[in-house]
Amino acid sequence: MISTVNNFHTFKPDRTYGCQMNISDTEIAWSILQKAGYSRTHELPEADVVLLVTCSIREKAEQTIWNRLKHLTALKKRCQKHKPLLKIGVLGCMAERLKTKLLEQEKLVDVLAGPDAYRDLPRLLSLGYRGQRASNVLLSLEETYADVMPVHQTPEGHSAFVSIMRGCDNMCSYCIVPFTRGRERSRPLSSILEEVRMLSDQGVKEVTLLGQNVNSYRDFSEQHFICSEGSTQLSRGFKTVYRTKQGGLLFSDLLDKVSQIDPDMRIRFTSPHPKDFPDEVLQLIQERRNICKQIHLPAQSGSSRVLHAMRRGYTREAYLDLVENIREIIPGVNLSSDFITGFCGETEEDHQETLSLVREVGYNVGFLFAYSMRKV
Structure with a gap:
């Protein structure tokens, strides 16, 4: 939620729905808004913008969000006299999937931002304050928010999520993720290692590496990664719907380097696909005592x-x-x-x-x- 205080803004996302990646996305959005001059509030009466980070994986999740939006819209109407700036924003997968219905048909929201558009939040909110309905739901082939250091929701906590890749190429027939999150792209190794080191210095004892298809991680950010000879490593008896990928630094390489940063920091990862468990990954899990x-x-x-x-x-x-x-x-x-x-x-x-x-x-x-x- 966001409220105006001395020409600055304070914010507190109303709800985060869905998977661990949405928790990570919430932390990324907080970081972007903080740098734009916003700070958080935990009180609804103080808010002038309410942001929901949403999930579309199942109809039940969407129905929960629709109900919350109707409640917030009713609240907005009741507060219109003493809170004329109150705006409602929807972020994440539901913004991507139901953009037209949310913004134009039901007219329950003022601002929409898809999973790859969080950098645009300050501009979108500025348009919202001026009475316009604003949206950016463009998917990206490159966005990983590698240069955005998340503002972790529990900075004093002992565990943290670290996003390493976004999107999914698997195209399972029941799954909407490739359409709401886009194609696979991996965050540069150097950025991931920097965040894990920072978390270790802060006393975090457990890190979970996140991705829609986390173990298909493949970093092409440096020339010698691109020129490497490695091809897609699949579990025996498994196949993919896409062309075999060549080159890049693989998930086993990343897991190896992350596990060496702090021998006392536990390492987990989710969500994987069974096809991406070659022996190299399994042997590394067995060898390193800090990989769960x-x-x-x-x-x-x-x-x-x-x-x-x-x-x-x-x-x-x-x-x-x-x-x-x-x-x-x-x-x-x-x-x-x-x-x-x-x-x-x-x-x-x-x-x-x-x-x-x-x-x-x-x-x-x-x-x-x-x-x-x-x-x-």
Whole structure:
């Protein structure tokens, strides 16, 4: 939320919805606004701009945000006399997916900023103060906010998120992320290492590396990275929908360097894709005591037929082979997974195959979701 105080602005995002990346995006937006002369407030009555960082991954998440927007719009009307500057802004994936409906049809918001447009927030808010509805939902092939040092929400905390890449190229048939977050692009290694060192100096004891497809990280920021001979490293039996990528500094290289900054700082990463777990990554996890022996391995289904319809790039058998390989290289590893039930065309037999996969693998943690049917 933002309020005017002596010609400066104070702000406090109203809500952050969705994944860990949205928490990171909130911290990036805070940093950008702070440099533009804003500071935060924790009190709604003080605010003249309310910002929601939004999620579009499922219809339920969007419905929650619609309800919140209606509440804030009613509040805005009640406060019109003594709070004429009150504006409502929507940031993130829902701004990208529903821009026309939010801004022109429902007219519930004054400012929209997509995931790649946070640098433009000061300009957009300035237009909002002048009575205009303002938006920037352009996706970028390059934006990683590498030069923006996030303002962490709990600076005294012992854990922090560090964004290392943005976007996704996998194009799973059920997923909206490539359309709301754009193509994959990776943050330069030097920028990531600088942030992790800063967090270590601040006493942070655990860092989680973030990305929509975190283990497909590939840095082309320096010439010798571009000229390297490495090609896409896939788990055995897995394939991609895109052309094999060449060159660049890989996720295994990044993980190696991050883990050496502070031997007492625990390192985690999320969210990965099972296709991007070559032996080099697994062996590094086993060798480094500060890389947590926990791997998130989203299966989504235990049926090869459904996996094909989802465009996941692997079969049930390939997934189980990967699980076996992981446990062979990292004894005692903890595994977690995501599952979607009720996907288009899924039969009872398909569902039973998913249940049998859960029993066979014996996950430590599972995240279970009903397929979300909605209008495009």
